[in-house]
Amino acid sequence: MNTDQAYALLMDAGVTEENGIQTIRRWLRERKIYYEGNRQQKNEYILDNADQAFIMLKDAGVSESLMAQIVGRWLSEGKIRNVGNGNRTRTAQAEPNKSVINPFLNNQQDQMKIIHQLKEKIKSQDEHIKGMEQLHKTSIHSLIQQRDKYKKENAILQNEKSELQGEIKNLLKENRELRSKLLKLKEEGSFGANKNPDKILGKPQPKTNHYHQKLGLSRTASHKDILAGYKKLLKITHPDHGGNEAAFHYIKTDYDQFRNRE
Structure with a gap:
């Protein structure tokens, strides 16, 4: 790994520029990397395995809580050739479990599981919406029938009301006639037996x-x-x-x- 590749990886891992430069200089002195300038890399891989990546990040002062995420991302981006055999040389860290070795794959599986659950939930909600729409249509149909029924009943009541009003008018007319006859009889009776x-x-x-x-x-x-x-x-x-x-x-x-x- 040359200096340009090492510096790019350190910047990508979130190491400050000052610390990154000091780390690169130290690695050059320790012959962990070599200076190659701006020459093109022969292949797309930068690191041979994940163990090498863990060692490099630890040596650069990156916290262990971030190392697994960074290594997993580098694996998915093709910057590391293989996962490795789990033996991290030159470090006292314990053997990583599968979730640490390849967190990207686990995240992908979790995402697929979540997507499947979301699809099932959406399907269930769609069925619920269809049921509600059907219930709504049934309710509207029932309300329309009730409205038509009430309209017919109202028309019948209006007809009966008109008939009653006609009968009342006739009764009032008869009442006036009877009162007139009664007054006439009173007038005639007041003039003598x-x-x-x-x-x-x-x-x-x-x-x-x-x-x-x-x-x-x-x-x-x-x-x-x-x-x-x-x-x-x-x-x-x-x-x-x-x-x-x-x-x-x-x-x-x-x-x-x-x-x-x-």
């Missing part, structure tokens, strides 16, 4: 000035009694007391005529 059949049948009646007879009073009723009878009728038929306006007007006119003839 002896009803004139001709008047009920709508035949014309001769004019009369017998106000006591209209009020259902006796012929001997006094002027005061007639006035009291009119006032009583006016009070009953007054619109403010729930009476009929037409009946009130009729009685008021008759009352005025009675007072004017005095």
